[in-house]
Amino acid sequence: MDEPRFKHDISLVSNDNFRDARDLVDDSIGDSTARPILPFKPQLVELFGHFRDAGVAGFALAQIPAGGRVLWVQERMVALETGRPFGQAFARFRGDPDNLVLACSRNTTDLLWTMEEGLKNCSLSAIIGEIWGDPRVLDFTATKRLAMRAERRGVRVFLIRFQGHPDLSAARQRWNIHSLPSAPHPYDAKAPGAPRWNAELFRARTIRPSTWQAQYDRAAHRLDLVPAFPDGAMDPSQPAALRRWRGR
Amino acid sequence: MLAIEGRHGPVIHDANEAALRIGMKRGARIVDMRALVPSLRVEQASPANDAADLAMLADWSRRWCPWTQVDGIDGLLLDTTGSDHLHGSEQALLKEMQDAFRKLDLTPRLAIAPTIGAAWALARYGAEDTDSCTPGKLTAKLDPLPVAALRLERDTVQLLNRLGIKTIAELAGLPREALVRRFRKIEEKNANPVIRLDQAVGRQPELLIARQARPPLRVMRRLAEPLLDITGLTQILRDLCGDLKPVLERAHKGARGLAFTVYRVDGRTCSSEARTSRATRDPDHLASLFDGKLERIDPGFGIEAATLETVDGEELGAMQDGLTEQAEDELAFSQLIDRLVARLGMTSVLRPARRGSYLPERGEAWVPASEEDAPVAHAVDRSAATPLRLLERPEEAEVVHAVPDGPPALFRWRHQQHDVARSQGPERIAPEWWREKSTARLRDYYHIEDSQGRRFWLFREGLADDGRGSNPRWFVHGLDA
Numbered sequence: 138m139d140e141p142r143f144k145h146d147i148s149l150v151s152n153d154n155f156r157d158a159r160d161l162v163d164d165s166i167g168d169s170t171a172r173p174i175l176p177f178k179p180q181l182v183e184l185f186g187h188f189r190d191a192g193v194a195g196f197a198l199a200q201i202p203a204g205g206r207v208l209w210v211q212e213r214m215v216a217l218e219t220g221r222p223f224g225q226a227f228a229r230f231r232g233d234p235d236n237l238v239l240a241c242s243r244n245t246t247d248l249l250w251t252m253e254e255g256l257k258n259c260s261l262s263a264i265i266g267e268i269w270g271d272p273r274v275l276d277f278t279a280t281k282r283l284a285m286r287a288e289r290r291g292v293r294v295f296l297i298r299f300q301g302h303p304d305l306s307a308a309r310q311r312w313n314i315h316s317l318p319s320a321p322h323p324y325d326a327k328a329p330g331a332p333r334w335n336a337e338l339f340r341a342r343t344i345r346p347s348t349w350q351a352q353y354d355r356a357a358h359r360l361d362l363v364p365a366f367p368d369g370a371m372d373p374s375q376p377a378a379l380r381r382w383r384g385r
Numbered sequence: 386m387l388a389i390e391g392r393h394g395p396v397i398h399d400a401n402e403a404a405l406r407i408g409m410k411r412g413a414r415i416v417d418m419r420a421l422v423p424s425l426r427v428e429q430a431s432p433a434n435d436a437a438d439l440a441m442l443a444d445w446s447r448r449w450c451p452w453t454q455v456d457g458i459d460g461l462l463l464d465t466t467g468s469d470h471l472h473g474s475e476q477a478l479l480k481e482m483q484d485a486f487r488k489l490d491l492t493p494r495l496a497i498a499p500t501i502g503a504a505w506a507l508a509r510y511g512a513e514d515t516d517s518c519t520p521g522k523l524t525a526k527l528d529p530l531p532v533a534a535l536r537l538e539r540d541t542v543q544l545l546n547r548l549g550i551k552t553i554a555e556l557a558g559l560p561r562e563a564l565v566r567r568f569r570k571i572e573e574k575n576a577n578p579v580i581r582l583d584q585a586v587g588r589q590p591e592l593l594i595a596r597q598a599r600p601p602l603r604v605m606r607r608l609a610e611p612l613l614d615i616t617g618l619t620q621i622l623r624d625l626c627g628d629l630k631p632v633l634e635r636a637h638k639g640a641r642g643l644a645f646t647v648y649r650v651d652g653r654t655c656s657s658e659a660r661t662s663r664a665t666r667d668p669d670h671l672a673s674l675f676d677g678k679l680e681r682i683d684p685g686f687g688i689e690a691a692t693l694e695t696v697d698g699e700e701l702g703a704m705q706d707g708l709t710e711q712a713e714d715e716l717a718f719s720q721l722i723d724r725l726v727a728r729l730g731m732t733s734v735l736r737p738a739r740r741g742s743y744l745p746e747r748g749e750a751w752v753p754a755s756e757e758d759a760p761v762a763h764a765v766d767r768s769a770a771t772p773l774r775l776l777e778r779p780e781e782a783e784v785v786h787a788v789p790d791g792p793p794a795l796f797r798w799r800h801q802q803h804d805v806a807r808s809q810g811p812e813r814i815a816p817e818w819w820r821e822k823s824t825a826r827l828r829d830y831y832h833i834e835d836s837q838g839r840r841f842w843l844f845r846e847g848l849a850d851d852g853r854g855s856n857p858r859w860f861v862h863g864l865d866a
Contacts, residue, residue, distance in 0.1 A: 315838075
């Protein structure tokens with residue numbers, strides 16, 4: 138697969154490390170393919186995943202501004218199959234459980250209405266909608282409405298699709314997410330460590346589709362690429378400038 | 386005859402005229418009276434219903450004057466000052482009242498007097514059924530009445546009788562200084578004849594406290610022509626919300642619950658309700674709460690009128706636009722909650738609330754976001770230990786494990802096998818003995834990662850040798866990112 142160079146060294150998300158990444162791009166590399174991938178500008182992102190894998194929700198939560206108000210909309214089927222979110226665990230992704238509102242909708246029509254209603258409101262910082270399968274009402278028009286409103290309002294909207302098929306959609310980015318074996322636990326070799334995800338971007342407007350391996354950095358609240366080598370300084374494929382940057 | 390439970394069995398609460406005439410007394414025991422008159426018919430009295438009926442009657446008698454009050458358990462007080470001329474004269478007013486009460490099958494004893502005390506005395510102890518008394522004739526009318534007519538309790542009446550004071554004239558004839566000194570320590574009005582006498586003759590003022598009737602906060606629009614098209618209702622609702630705002634403002638109220646009712650030409654009504662999470666009178670917001678609800682209204686042969694009423698309100702002072710954006714944000718957010726609740730229902734818009742329990746399903750509850758919830762003392766923070774998603778109820782899994790009390794080596798959940806690659810645990814949560822049965826088993830929670838990197842939260846219920854059932858079972862309780 139034709140993968141952009143240096144991508145292992147640039148963080149995926151986002152607002153916090155955007156400047157670092159841009160400096161890096163401008164000063165030392167100058168390669169247009171090596172740029173931050175996840176949206177700085179709030180927009181509609183569609184994430185596909187498996188119902189046995191809660192990693193999709195984690196991938197979305199990792200991109201939500203810390204402490205912001207979040208509206209989480211669930212279809213009935215999703216709540217039955219994969220359970221409700223646990224508010225306290227929301228804090229692990231630097232969210233405030235008091236700022237989380239869960240709306241349970243009976244069907245997809247209600248879910249789309251709720252998401253649009255949320256987009257009329259500027260006090261939210263993100264909306265997560267979870268849909269099961271391929272409902273007929275979730276067509277190009279519906280996603281287009283969400284996409285336009287999300288961009289106008291500046292609200293991050295994540296449409297999580299369980300057991301869905303990538304039909305026609307106006308989402309600005311469409312990802313396939315599945316979990317990877319986690320990072321080594323710092324104190325216990327047998328225990329699972331920080332989560333890692335395989336993120337396949339298969340459709341996007343401004344970026345070349347590709348596959349990345351991402352890891353959530355809780356301290357900085359951002360998604361990082363999993364380095365190919367645990368110690369960047371030892372990686373012979375990296376230029377000296379990058380090695381220095383990672384060493385900081 | 387009505388009976389009420391007394392200290393030693395049922396006693397007579399009240400009796401009709403025929404019973405009183407043959408010597409039945411209030412407060413006498415039913416068994417004694419039965420011995421005298423075997424043919425007594427006794428029914429159970431219900432003082433609470435009587436009080437409610439009397440209160441209703443007090444409201445009903447507002448037809449004659451604006452101020453009415455329930456007096457004791459068997460009386461009504463009306464302040465007819467300035468209202469009698471509307472009915473002709475005092476006599477005409479009394480006549481009208483008597484007729485109206487008789488139509489209700491009630492036998493009233495009516496009296497009009499310059500003071501509350503005098504009216505009370507004349508109504509209960511006067512010679513005639515209807516009596517009116519002018520200020521000049523007040524003492525003349527009161528003088529022959531017994532002292533009990535001064536609204537005094539039994540002990541005081543008995544005391545006065547023992548002293549030889551039988552009528553009000555005799556009481557009024559006593560030297561006032563002596564009377565005041567005799568009763569100076571008694572503050573209870575019912576036991577102090579000086580106060581009661583002063584009130585009856587008007588030397589001491591007495592107030593009639595009428596219950597304030599609150600008009601419903603309701604606005605109405607009548608339509609020139611019956612409306613057949615349901616789409617026109619949206620405009621009517623918007624107009625009504627605009628009309629309601631000044632009504633609410635004048636009452637310093639905000640709406641918490643609204644009822645929109647349409648009146649059809651065939652005499653039927655249809656109504657639809659909406660609730661808000663905080664008091665508001667913003668017309669646009671109120672109108673938006675009925676989005677999607679108006680379609681359910683059936684116009685039938687046409688709608689001729691519509692009303693909007695606040696069924697539940699709260700005090701709401703004048704509002705100033707906030708200087709900070711924070712307050713506006715809060716307002717916008719609560720309005721969003723309202724709209725979601727209006728469409729999805731109150732139990733579908735939720736927020737997490739921590740509770741005082743280590744069991745995950747009890748440690749956090751999803752409560753309606755539209756309701757205020759007091760924070761629970763001793764709430765347990767388990768943010769580090771819990772998975773991102775919690776299944777509705779734990780689902781049983783078949784587990785193969787290497788050591789009996791250790792983590793699983795592989796498990797089957799929903800007909801699919803997961804090989805365990807890494808695991809962390811156990812985290813032991815003991816059963817809550819103050820809530821559960823003694824056979825409840827402990828839980829050992831494990832964070833588990835399968836060979837593909839999917840993470841689960843499993844627990845083993847009980848230990849092999851805890852004596853609380855057979856082999857321990859395994860459950861999948863959560864999924865983690």
